[in-house]
Amino acid sequence: MTKDLRSFLDFLRREHPEEILEIKSQVDLEYDMTTYVMELERKGKFPLLFFHDVKGYPFPVVVNTFASRRRIGHGIGLEEKELISGWKARSSDRIPPQPIEDAPVKEVIQLGDEVDLNNYPIPVHFEIDGGRYITGGVAIAKDPDTGVGNLNFTRMQVHGPRTLGASMHSRGDLWDFQRRQEERGKPLEIAVAIGVHPAISVAGATNLPITEDEMALAGALMGEGVPVVQAETVDLLVPAQAEMIIEGQILPNTFEDEGPLGEYTGYASSRSTRNVFQVTAVTHRKDMIYQDIVPGASAEHLNLSKVSRIPRTFDSVKAVFPNVVDMNYPMSGTHYHCYVSLKQTIEGQARQVMMLIFGLDPYIKHIIAVDSDVDVFDEKQVLWALATRFQADRDLFVVPGLPSNLLDPSLEGKVGAKMGMDATMGLDTPAIPIQISSESIQKIRKELKDLGLE
Ligand SMILES: Cc1cc2nc3c(=O)[nH]c(=O)nc-3n(C[C@H](O)[C@H](O)[C@H](O)COP(=O)(O)O)c2cc1C
Ligand SMILES: [Mn+2]
Numbered sequence: 001m002t003k004d005l006r007s008f009l010d011f012l013r014r015e016h017p018e019e020i021l022e023i024k025s026q027v028d029l030e031y032d033m034t035t036y037v038m039e040l041e042r043k044g045k046f047p048l049l050f051f052h053d054v055k056g057y058p059f060p061v062v063v064n065t066f067a068s069r070r071r072i073g074h075g076i077g078l079e080e081k082e083l084i085s086g087w088k089a090r091s092s093d094r095i096p097p098q099p100i101e102d103a104p105v106k107e108v109i110q111l112g113d114e115v116d117l118n119n120y121p122i123p124v125h126f127e128i129d130g131g132r133y134i135t136g137g138v139a140i141a142k143d144p145d146t147g148v149g150n151l152n153f154t155r156m157q158v159h160g161p162r163t164l165g166a167s168m169h170s171r172g173d174l175w176d177f178q179r180r181q182e183e184r185g186k187p188l189e190i191a192v193a194i195g196v197h198p199a200i201s202v203a204g205a206t207n208l209p210i211t212e213d214e215m216a217l218a219g220a221l222m223g224e225g226v227p228v229v230q231a232e233t234v235d236l237l238v239p240a241q242a243e244m245i246i247e248g249q250i251l252p253n254t255f256e257d258e259g260p261l262g263e264y265t266g267y268a269s270s271r272s273t274r275n276v277f278q279v280t281a282v283t284h285r286k287d288m289i290y291q292d293i294v295p296g297a298s299a300e301h302l303n304l305s306k307v308s309r310i311p312r313t314f315d316s317v318k319a320v321f322p323n324v325v326d327m328n329y330p331m332s333g334t335h336y337h338c339y340v341s342l343k344q345t346i347e348g349q350a351r352q353v354m355m356l357i358f359g360l361d362p363y364i365k366h367i368i369a370v371d372s373d374v375d376v377f378d379e380k381q382v383l384w385a386l387a388t389r390f391q392a393d394r395d396l397f398v399v400p401g402l403p404s405n406l407l408d409p410s411l412e413g414k415v416g417a418k419m420g421m422d423a424t425m426g427l428d429t430p431a432i433p434i435q436i437s438s439e440s441i442q443k444i445r446k447e448l449k450d451l452g453l454e
Contacts, residue, residue, distance in 0.1 A: 002227075005197060008074075009062070015074075018047070020050060025053065029054060033054075046071075048063075068299070072202065084311050084314050087308065088315055094220045098225035098226070100229060105239070105241065105283050107285050108286055109232060110282045111280070117164070117279065122290070131159075133157050133158070135292060137153070139154050141236070142236065149213035149236075150210075151215060166273070167259065168275060169271050190247075194245075196243075206307075244285070245282070249278050251277075264302055264334050302334065302335070305335065316360050317356055323349075324341070326340070327341075328376040330382075335364075336405065336408065339367075339370065340368075340370070340376065351422060362405065365417075366420075370389075371385070371424050
């Protein structure tokens with residue numbers, strides 16, 4: 001069966017209709033879609049939103065695809081509770097892309113001067129933003145020296161009918177390719193895929209080593225090779241079932257102001273590599289669906305970024321401390337907080353675990369370590385452990401001067417302080433956590449089910 005964004009939407013409509021909200025009333029390109037997402041988040045709701053009627057455009061827009069961990073799980077074949085523990089197995093059997101002939105993304109082909117980005121519903125998200133931004137596009141490129149492929153997310157601001165401004169501030173593989181081409185005075189060819197199967201987006205948000213192609217990771221997560229087709233104006237294979245492809249070149253030694261954009265910190269960011277992306281072609285389905293990701297500290301932006309980031313740290317920590325039970329990077333801490341649970345076997349071990357996490361992930365500023373009876377995905381439980389198992393003079397440590405995320409507005413310079421909080425009980429504490437009788441739980445759950453309160 002074809003696996004693409006449409007098949008995923010059909011699957012949700014069929015199997016999980018509560019996870020998709022069809023918005024039939026007209027929305028403006030400026031702000032409205034972001035406001036829907038943020039107002040629903042305030043109510044604790046994270047449905048995928050399908051906007052049928054965007055004022056002035058013939059194409060619908062999908063937003064919030066990755067806003068819930070449960071839905072990300074649906075997209076990559078994992079239950080929500082296995083997203084961390086099951087990542088390694090799910091992502092290891094890489095499947096290379098499969099070239100095909102019949103590509104829906106070529107139904108409309110526009111070359112050179114025919115291209116006008118103003119024809120597509122690329123939204124303005126926040127009032128502070130510099131303009132219209134492509135946030136949900138997966139940038140495809142090849143290592144100019146080895147030819148190894150790469151997937152990446154890079155924000156792109158519409159600067160003209162065929163010009164986009166791009167910021168590669170997180171300095172991933174795409175940035176490294178461009179830097180090497182620039183040294184030779186050459187452009188870097190890229191293609192941006194918009195509206196793709198969730199496995200491709202998750203792979204795009206994953207930082208594999210530069211020697212590995214995330215397209216083959218997308219294949220692993222999808223369970224089959226991504227069907228690809230040759231692009232029109234660049235030497236790249238692109239997802240044949242995408243809704244839209246934007247082809248072009250990142251120009252060498254050419255810079256233009258870009259930003260600001262509401263970032264994951266919850267603040268506007270003007271930090272930018274100020275690159276210029278010259279568009280050479282756009283191809284799309286006749287009835288294309290435009291896919292957007294609300295930037296800022298939206299659940300979607302944070303969850304998609306974390307889906308592979310948490311398992312990467314967790315697997316490394318588990319390799320040293322198998323008694324570590326679970327780990328969460330909670331949404332309230334943007335990318336800077338970590339909750340970790342463990343079955344502590346020797347005094348001071350929670351500190352060792354926290355030191356290791358600081359060493360592995362420079363974004364993490366504050367860690368709370370808890371015992372394994374505490375659910376790290378339930379913030380109330382974590383803060384209860386902090387309230388009842390922690391003394392600030394005894395259980396807190398600070399390490400100054402470590403590399404930190406540069407978008408943190410409280411940072412001065414490039415290094416920052418890290419704080420570990422040991423909220424484990426200690427090995428011989430007299431405190432006995434209260435528990436409800438498990439026999440009674442069985443009985444009452446049944447009663448509640450009969451009352452329709454499952
Ligand atoms: C929705 C989303 C938007 C992102 N936007 C940017 C961006 O504008 N600039 C950037 O440098 N990194 C951005 N990132 C982070 C990188 O895309 C991410 O680290 C990626 O895995 C890097 O891939 P690469 O090292 O293979 O090039 C974004 C990530 C997500 C999930
Ligand atoms: Mn990469």
